[in-house]
Amino acid sequence: MYNIINEDDFKYTMQDVSRYYLGARLSYREIMADEMAPFKFKTIVERYIAKDIDADTTLESHLYHLTDQDFEWRVFKQLRAKVRVSQLKKGSTDHYQEKVYTMDQLAAISPDSKESAGMIVRELIISKLALLAFSL
Numbered sequence: 001m002y003n004i005i006n007e008d009d010f011k012y013t014m015q016d017v018s019r020y021y022l023g024a025r026l027s028y029r030e031i032m033a034d035e036m037a038p039f040k041f042k043t044i045v046e047r048y049i050a051k052d053i054d055a056d057t058t059l060e061s062h063l064y065h066l067t068d069q070d071f072e073w074r075v076f077k078q079l080r081a082k083v084r085v086s087q088l089k090k091g092s093t094d095h096y097q098e099k100v101y102t103m104d105q106l107a108a109i110s111p112d113s114k115e116s117a118g119m120i121v122r123e124l125i126i127s128k129l130a131l132l133a134f135s136l
Contacts, residue, residue, distance in 0.1 A: 010122060013037050022124045024060035040131055048075045060121040064114060068107040077103045078134060080127035088118025
């Protein structure tokens with residue numbers, strides 16, 4: 001799509017003290033099979049997020065088209081999820097700039113506006129505290 005050479009560079013699960021980071025090229029099937037993904041998040045994906053969509057859908061595609069009318073948006077919002085994107089900045093030299101959006105901010109931007117802005121979803125960021133507090 002944007003001349004990305006190695007798709008696997010954006011398929012990862014990492015964590016720090018307060019957050020989990022999931023590469024946006026991961027599909028929901030790959031998240032479910034990833035032993036590094038937190039069990040509770042996999043349970044949330046299985047019960048609430050991926051039950052009505054194809055398991056081969058990537059986080060990138062799903063988050064790109066997510067609106068505040070979708071049930072999955074409410075789940076991600078409850079998890080205090082944020083989304084890291086690369087956004088094309090035009091000027092004398094075009095370059096990409098990273099920006100982190102909340103679920104409210106991301107859902108407020110239409111897919112057409114995302115396309116015209118050259119926005120690429122790179123990463124899903126989930127709060128560990130919100131994941132701990134999420135009731136199954």
